[in-house]
Amino acid sequence: MLLQGDEAATLEALVAESGAQAVYWNRRYGAAQREADRALKTALRERGVRVESFNGQLLNEPWTVSNQSGEPFRVFGAYWRACLRRGDPPPPASEPERMIFQSLPARLTRRASKLDDLGLAPRAPDWASGLRAAWPAGEEAALERLRAFLATDLDAYAAGREEPGDAATSRLSPYLAVGAISPRQVWAALKAAQHAQGRDSARRAASAEKFASELGWREFCHYQRYHYADLAARNLRPAFDAMPWRKDPASLRAWQCGLTGYPLVDAGMRELWHTGWMHNRVRMVAASFLTKHLLIDWRAGESWFWDTLVDADPASNPANWQWVAGSGVDAAPYFRIFNPVLQGQKFDPRGNYVRRWVPELAGLPDALVHEPWKACVQSLAAAGVRLGENYPQRIIEHELARRRALEGYAKTAGAKGRTASKQSGRA
Ligand SMILES: Cc1cc2nc3c(=O)[nH]c(=O)nc-3n(C[C@H](O)[C@H](O)[C@H](O)COP(=O)(O)OP(=O)(O)OC[C@H]3O[C@@H](n4cnc5c(N)ncnc54)[C@H](O)[C@@H]3O)c2cc1C
Incomplete structure (x- = not known):
């Protein structure tokens, strides 16, 4: 079920109506989002609700990587070497053994909707058929794409990734962007594939390193967004x-x-x-x-x-x-x-x-x-x-x-x- 409305007010109403004692969420990194989440955390804690946030989007939290003067890195190479020196990020948490779903409190059901009810898919005209054909949606599709890439395409990645006529890259970016898969899941699977036996190990190692550094570029972009709040609006130079x-x-x-x-x-x-x-x-x-x-x-x-x-x-x-x-x-x-x-x-x-x-x-x-x-x-x-x-x-x-x-x-x-x-x- 989905609830629509002002995010803080809606969540606070849900907590109040359901009697929830704890709320958990994944961290967001935009300046306005951080501010909103901080305020919500304070408001909920003041009402005795336990609140915890987690990293679901990045390999490393942006505030944990800095140069020797404690300043943010400005050069990708130095940034990424510092990340690699930290070692592998923690592996993704395993799935909960069981989930118990509560029904929505009665006073909120009239405001609830299902995803299909929102009519988000374009119909008149339907301009999205090419998108649907190219991108099966959801977590299973993301995991399947990761599995297929690591099983069949990884070795050729370093040599073929620059050629647009070849499907040599992972095409995981849409799934990473919407959170259908996390970079820590990708990282853990990559490391497992890297150590798999019976392959052309030099080719595989070069490809795995290159692919990891592309995930590094993604990290570096998020790092910039964290440190330069108006990245999309203002020239950094x-x-x-x-x-x-x-x-x-x-x-x-x-x-x-x-x-x-x-x-x-x-x-x-x-x-x-x-x-x-x-x-x-x-x-x-x-x-x-x-x-x-x-x-x-x-x-x-x-x-x-x-x-x-x-x-x-x-x-x-x-x-x-x-x-x-x-x-x-x-x-x-x-x-x-x-x-x-x-x-x-x-x-x-x-x-x-x-x-x-x-x-x-x-x-x-x-x-x-x-x-x-x-x-x-x-x-x-x-x-x-x-x-x-x-x-x-x-x-x-x-x-x-x-x-x-x-x-x-x-x-x-x-x-x-x-x-x-x-x-x-x-x-
Ligand atoms: C002008 C411009 C705009 C871009 N806009 C976006 C965007 O909105 N969203 C987006 O995810 N990527 C963006 N990219 C980066 C890059 O083009 C895509 O991430 C990449 O093409 C995705 O294909 P892939 O998943 O097959 O990549 P792969 O080569 O398989 O790389 C694996 C993953 O690494 C990350 N990655 C790779 N290259 C970059 C990069 N240069 N910067 C950041 N992350 C990278 C992506 O998450 C990608 O899924 C942009 C690049 C340019 C030049």
């Missing part, structure tokens, strides 16, 4: 406040719809719209394209990803956007501007990924699929591609965009500014 971002709704729309004329970017944006997910390499290229080629504020991209990703996460999404834009801690240098053609040729050399999501280009030979504008009239005609008609011309030329981005960047005083101080600004 204040020098970026001077960046001359452009207002360009038509280009923003073309990017959102996968109609920029750059096949790898368009493939990614269409995969996102259709399945709610995008491969990490392509997320980086698409985000770089928005912030550098189009010079559009990273917050516009973050907001689109927030609306469309099934793994949308209040820590990983803004932290990665700031990383790509160059405004975050330990961010990619702003002047490193991805060339979407070279990225495509390197990570999707046969064009499988582009052909899947941009079928208009499927008939082009491998050598041209990432730069159809270089195809001769005969090749375009043979592939049925009519640039500007059934596939767009590039909305901006790469070299021109690169120069413009670097000029914009120069206005931020080289964006050398120090990182914002921790816990400042809005919640």
Whole structure:
């Protein structure tokens, strides 16, 4: 049963009506959530109710990892080495042997509803069929995905994880984002798989280490959200406040719809719209394209990803956007501007990924699929591609965009500014 309403008032009413003597919950890490949970804890304790909170979302609590001066780490490598020095996080708690469910107090039943009653799934129109097909929901589906990944794909992870045409990554992010599985469950299963016998141990060890460090990036994003309360709203490097971002709704729309004329970017944006997910390499290229080629504020991209990703996460999404834009801690240098053609040729050399999501280009030979504008009239005609008609011309030329981005960047005083101080600004 679900109860809707102001969370503190609803929980307090439930405690009062049911006579509960103890309340347990998983910790939340956003500044406003921490404040709300702290206030609720105090209110319930004042009424004699026992309250305990637990870590259900992270490998390490953010306040337990700091540098030698007691300050938060700003560089991922140093942060992650410090985490690894702590040893394995505690294993996940085992399932309770039995659960006794009480019926809801009578006065609250009229306010209760079942999940299906909330009508959350889109019906008219039903735009979510692609999402449903890609993502079976729930804890069992999450555990099954973890089992399948560790049993069959782990060994190839380190070598194959950068190629969007291969399903080499775990695709656990939506389940981690909604809490259908916890990182400690993933960590414990990974360690068990790592020590399984009869495998190519060097390949497996390299893959397991890489996969663990990706979980580390997730931790580092949550760590940033904990230490920088307004991660999604404010440049962590204040020098970026001077960046001359452009207002360009038509280009923003073309990017959102996968109609920029750059096949790898368009493939990614269409995969996102259709399945709610995008491969990490392509997320980086698409985000770089928005912030550098189009010079559009990273917050516009973050907001689109927030609306469309099934793994949308209040820590990983803004932290990665700031990383790509160059405004975050330990961010990619702003002047490193991805060339979407070279990225495509390197990570999707046969064009499988582009052909899947941009079928208009499927008939082009491998050598041209990432730069159809270089195809001769005969090749375009043979592939049925009519640039500007059934596939767009590039909305901006790469070299021109690169120069413009670097000029914009120069206005931020080289964006050398120090990182914002921790816990400042809005919640
Ligand atoms: C602009 C941008 C926005 C992003 N937004 C999100 C988001 O909202 N939610 C989200 O979960 N991830 C986000 N990511 C990170 C990353 O793209 C996804 O976590 C990853 O693609 C998920 O696929 P996977 O589960 O197969 O990853 P795997 O390669 O199998 O990695 C295992 C797990 O590690 C974590 N992870 C991997 N890479 C990262 C990373 N760079 N940052 C944080 N965690 C990582 C994820 O929880 C992932 O499930 C974003 C990346 C970029 C560049």
